[in-house]
Amino acid sequence: MKTTLNLQDADGFYEQLLDAHQGxxxxxxxxxxxxxxxxxxxxxxxxxxxxxxxxxxxxxxx
Amino acid sequence: MKPARGxxxxxxxxxxxxSNGYHFSQGSGYExxxxxxxxxxxxxxxxxxxxxxVIVGGGITGLTxxxxxxxxxxxxxxxxxxxxxxxxxxxxxxxxYTQKSLEIFERLGIYERIAAKGIQWSVGRTFAGNDExxxxxxxxxxxxxxxxxxxxxNIQQFYIEGYLVERIYELGHVQLRxxxxxxxxxQDGEGATLTVNTPAGDYHLRAxxxxxxxxxxxxxxKWLGASVTAKKGDDRWCIAxxxxxxxxxxERHTWIEAPFNENRAVWQHLMGDNVWRIDYQMAPDADPxxxxxxxxxxxxxSRQFGADAGVEIVWVGPYAYRSECVDRMKHxxxxxxxxxxxxxxPFGARGGNTGIADADNLAWKLAAVIRGLASxxxxxxxxxxxxxxxxxxxLVTNRTARFLRPATPVEKRFRDAxxxxxxxxxxxxxxxxTGRMAVANPYSASSACHRTGGLSVQxxxxxxxxxxxxxxxxxxxxxxxxxxxxxxxxxxxASLERLRSLAETAPIRCVQVxxxxxxxxxxxxxxxxxxxxxxACHVFGHxxxxxxxxSYVAATGESVDANLVHAVGQALGAAIEEDA
Numbered sequence: 063m064k065t066t067l068n069l070q071d072a073d074g075f076y077e078q079l080l081d082a083h084q085g086x087x088x089x090x091x092x093x094x095x096x097x098x099x100x101x102x103x104x105x106x107x108x109x110x111x112x113x114x115x116x117x118x119x120x121x122x123x124x
Numbered sequence: 125m126k127p128a129r130g131x132x133x134x135x136x137x138x139x140x141x142x143s144n145g146y147h148f149s150q151g152s153g154y155e156x157x158x159x160x161x162x163x164x165x166x167x168x169x170x171x172x173x174x175x176x177x178v179i180v181g182g183g184i185t186g187l188t189x190x191x192x193x194x195x196x197x198x199x200x201x202x203x204x205x206x207x208x209x210x211x212x213x214x215x216x217x218x219x220x221y222t223q224k225s226l227e228i229f230e231r232l233g234i235y236e237r238i239a240a241k242g243i244q245w246s247v248g249r250t251f252a253g254n255d256e257x258x259x260x261x262x263x264x265x266x267x268x269x270x271x272x273x274x275x276x277x278n279i280q281q282f283y284i285e286g287y288l289v290e291r292i293y294e295l296g297h298v299q300l301r302x303x304x305x306x307x308x309x310x311q312d313g314e315g316a317t318l319t320v321n322t323p324a325g326d327y328h329l330r331a332x333x334x335x336x337x338x339x340x341x342x343x344x345x346k347w348l349g350a351s352v353t354a355k356k357g358d359d360r361w362c363i364a365x366x367x368x369x370x371x372x373x374x375e376r377h378t379w380i381e382a383p384f385n386e387n388r389a390v391w392q393h394l395m396g397d398n399v400w401r402i403d404y405q406m407a408p409d410a411d412p413x414x415x416x417x418x419x420x421x422x423x424x425x426s427r428q429f430g431a432d433a434g435v436e437i438v439w440v441g442p443y444a445y446r447s448e449c450v451d452r453m454k455h456x457x458x459x460x461x462x463x464x465x466x467x468x469x470p471f472g473a474r475g476g477n478t479g480i481a482d483a484d485n486l487a488w489k490l491a492a493v494i495r496g497l498a499s500x501x502x503x504x505x506x507x508x509x510x511x512x513x514x515x516x517x518x519l520v521t522n523r524t525a526r527f528l529r530p531a532t533p534v535e536k537r538f539r540d541a542x543x544x545x546x547x548x549x550x551x552x553x554x555x556x557x558t559g560r561m562a563v564a565n566p567y568s569a570s571s572a573c574h575r576t577g578g579l580s581v582q583x584x585x586x587x588x589x590x591x592x593x594x595x596x597x598x599x600x601x602x603x604x605x606x607x608x609x610x611x612x613x614x615x616x617x618a619s620l621e622r623l624r625s626l627a628e629t630a631p632i633r634c635v636q637v638x639x640x641x642x643x644x645x646x647x648x649x650x651x652x653x654x655x656x657x658x659x660a661c662h663v664f665g666h667x668x669x670x671x672x673x674x675s676y677v678a679a680t681g682e683s684v685d686a687n688l689v690h691a692v693g694q695a696l697g698a699a700i701e702e703d704a
Binding site: 092093096097099100101104 | 534537538540541542544545549551552555
């Protein structure tokens with residue numbers, strides 16, 4: 063899992079992500095997020111990296 | 125103590141599921157065979173008899189083991205509490221048999237009967253709502269198309285059990301004792317003692333090895349103090365076995381969200397005698413009596429197939445899926461197999477097929493130990509290999525169960541995401557999990573397999589020296605329970621000599637496998653012009669494969685050297701030598 067910056071345009075992606083949720087109900091937003099996770103997971107592919115990403119995401123702030 | 129409501133429901137389902145036999149609300153139904161009870165000789169003599177092997181339970185697992193032992197010529201006694209096949213089995217009995225199981229049945233001599241009565245299928249389609257999400261044709265997949273047996277045959281389980289019984293009578297060696305119920309068990313360092321109840325009275329048996337094939341309600345688990353890892357959900361299903369005047373296609377159809385079943389899952393499968401199994405997912409914790417009421421079932425069927433489908437209901441059974449796995453499959457002199465060892469949801473046909481594989485795995489090992497060809501240490505590998513398979517099958521079926529019955533709103537949300545993506549993009553079809561079909565499980569942690577082995581060998585064809593067609597099973601039958609060394613390609617005289625002298629001291633039979641141009645050495649040989657046998661043994665070029673009687677490779681290697689000698693010892697449970 064990469065922990066240093068790998069995104070070509072972090073600000074642009076972040077904005078795109080928020081825009082995608084604009085005007086959606088909470089249910090629709092949840093579905094969009096779930097779809098996005100599955101799409102991105104397929105881009106990553108590598109089982110070890112995916113596992114580390116899930117673990118890292120689970121480390122919620124206190 | 126009053127159990128919680130959930131427990132009551134689950135128990136009620138279990139009782140319903142496991143007390144039902146095949147009974148018929150209409151139609152001619154099946155005439156199940158009845159086998160004669162004979163008063164065991166121990167009752168008249170009053171003496172405790174002694175047997176090397178006693179199998180308890182005459183379901184598909186126990187009978188497969190009995191038949192395999194009979195084929196090896198090894199005596200055994202099988203005790204069954206009933207006097208027929210099928211009747212006291214679970215409602216959710218097997219209908220779908222994998223290529224590996226069919227290959228085993230071919231070796232046991234009942235495959236032709238199964239093929240004649242059963243239905244071959246290879247096309248599966250998965251639907252969500254009104255759309256087909258994906259389909260597959262197993263015949264197009266290279267993993268299946270080289271065997272002499274098809275990917276799957278669907279047939280009622282009791283037919284196979286009946287064929288096994290008749291084959292055992294034909295082969296001899298194994299006594300089938302009907303209406304013999306084991307009521308008590310104890311074991312010591314020397315063996316086990318069983319107390320058996322029959323219509324003619326009670327008696328005792330001593331056994332060197334006891335096989336518990338009594339099924340999911342095994343009394344042995346308690347007698348042995350066997351710990352069990354179990355999972356019980358609230359998912360409820362109701363089977364309808366039906367005949368139609370307007371027949372559906374010979375394909376496996378599965379729905380994730382069937383519009384005709386309140387957006388719950390539905391399975392549609394064909395078996396022998398034109399009987400279809402339609403399996404409906406019910407609302408969580410649904411009342412089993414209500415969902416299996418005839419009018420309710422008819423209404424459900426006509427929603428799916430139309431009012432004019434000409435439905436004849438053969439049998440109806442509500443049940444709850446669950447998963448259980450004992451933590452060890454060998455306890456002293458007792459081997460647990462089939463549903464005694466693990467219970468899985470029926471997705472992917474991983475119940476009965478793994479029971480058959482349990483039996484085939486243990487049969488040759490017991491036979492080899494009893495005939496003095498292998499060390500008793502080999503029997504430990506039964507637990508190592510088949511418990512790995514059991515754990516894998518529980519894992520895989522639990523994943524399917526979770527997809528089909530999302531436990532929380534967020535699990536449902538991910539399923540919605542997967543289904544919607546599957547309609548749009550190829551990759552997402554892989555998330556749609558309506559069951560992963562049973563496979564011949566690999567063995568990665570067995571003391572009897574080298575790391576180059578542990579894989580199943582398909583029953584592929586080759587040529588005998590006279591040009592006629594032979595199969596892997598022919599070689600295995602010829603080896604009569606010994607290990608088979610297949611040596612691929614031409615070989616140096618020294619290698620052939622080394623193999624010959626090994627065969628004089630070890631229980632192996634050797635065959636040279638030649639390409640079209642190779643010249644035979646002094647060994648027995650066959651030809652493999654298309655390389656199918658080599659592919660089935662998972663080797664390339666000049667190589668050897670050590671094939672076990674259950675058609676798994678124990679090890680593979682390149683040259684005839686100390687590694688081969690070592691692998692033979694390892695496959696027979698002999699003390700591990702130092703690597704040369």
